[in-house]
Amino acid sequence: MASVSLKEIIDKMKLENLTPELDISKVKITQPDINRPALQMAGYFEHFEATRLQIIGFVEYTYMQGLTQEYKEEVYNKLLSCDIPVIVFCRELQPDPFFLQVALKKEVPILMTKKATSNFTAEIIRWLNVKLAPCISVHGVLVDVYGEGVLITGESGIGKSEAALELIKRGHRLVTDDVVEIRKVSDDTLIGSAPDITKHFIELRGIGIVDVKSLFGVSSVKDTQSIDLVIRLEEWDKDKEYDRLGLEEEHTEYLGNKIVCHNIPIRPGRNLAIICESAAANHRQKKMGYNAAQELYTRVQNSLARRRDEDDEE
Structure with missing residues (x-):
């Protein structure tokens, strides 16, 4: 207890x-x-x-x-x-x-x-x-992107830490790398933090341990952050169908709380930092009441309706 x-x-x-x-x-x-x-x-x-x-x-x-x-x-x-x-x-x-x-x-x-x-x-x-909140530890990276807590997960070595480092260079803030301690502080809120022993450190394969706070300054790190979005990185599978519209959101669950989750396929040339930034900004926009996928769907439906009316007139 x-x-x-x-x-x-x-x-x-x-x-x-x-x-x-x-x-x-x-x-x-x-x-x-x-x-x-x-x-x-x-x-x-x-x-x-x-x-x-x-x-x-x-x-x-x-x-x-x-x-x-x-x-x-x-x-x-x-x-x-x-x-x-x-x-x-x-x-x-x-x-x-x-x-x-x-x-x-x-x-x-x-x-x-x-x-x-x-x-x-x-x-x-x-x-x-x-x-005293219930707490679990998960493997991943937690970054504050535009005020949204983005938890990046995926297989070891897939590029989570490298994506986090690029986000830090672009002005966002690291909460924790490798191990994320998740606490359920309410029925709606999960808070992520770093274990004391690894706080502000990032592990980069081929380089070793990097102290983010020393390299990029105190404005590049944060002690705690609510978890608003999960980005799960996975190897590209050409035979798998990936969501290209985003009309229906997928969720993952931690401590009984459901969090919006995006599965991002990885292949050479994809800029993970820009993808994470776009996902965070889009998620924030949805919370403010605007859904780009829904807007596109509405435009298509309206266009089809207009064409049907024109055909009926002819």
Whole structure:
């Protein structure tokens, strides 16, 4: 199961640790969802998702301030006895000393942030969704072309890296070469990134490893990119029928998400970089509502209709 260490969350979100006495090195967050324990403070613990990151905002804080000492002893002990990984107080709200005392006793880390509750909640959920998303690794090259994430796949040695290098020279950006880590961050979005060990490197047969960031500058690389289009390179087969109109789109599936896929036959003399650029621009145009293949089909149909009308008139 994917997890994020509490220390990484503290560093990323710039949180203040109010319980430095506790060892947080082994605390892990395994769910991207959060919980605001307002109902638990009122004594309702049915269906309580204790393993989520707990957030206390102004509403929960003011309710806690109005509790009697006797009730605080009861509800704080019951709440903090659950398997809670961490509690975050927003808006720099300071928990009362008794709450901190019970938290230390139950070994529940207490953190604090300056951010408003809604802003912090949105940010932590978005970030955790990316970090804890289902992930697979595929063989290919991911390039940002005109803002479209183009995943180039195909047999080893077919020319994926060379196509990516030419795209980089034409002003586009490399995300990863050889191994693409794909994360499903939502039902509609796949995000691709590079393993840390191969980030910004390209392997060119006959030359070796090339550091794209050093050769072409920081503007030639990118850490992550949504995957919008797949281009599958394959050897030219003269006996195979290839799509020449593009009226019907083919799809490939990763982690349950379908992505538009083009099968591009390779033969000497074809410029792969220009083909990838054209495919990305055409895909972007389709998303904006214009389909060139459909426009051609409409023109042909209109032309045939006009000819039929002229024949009828004669």
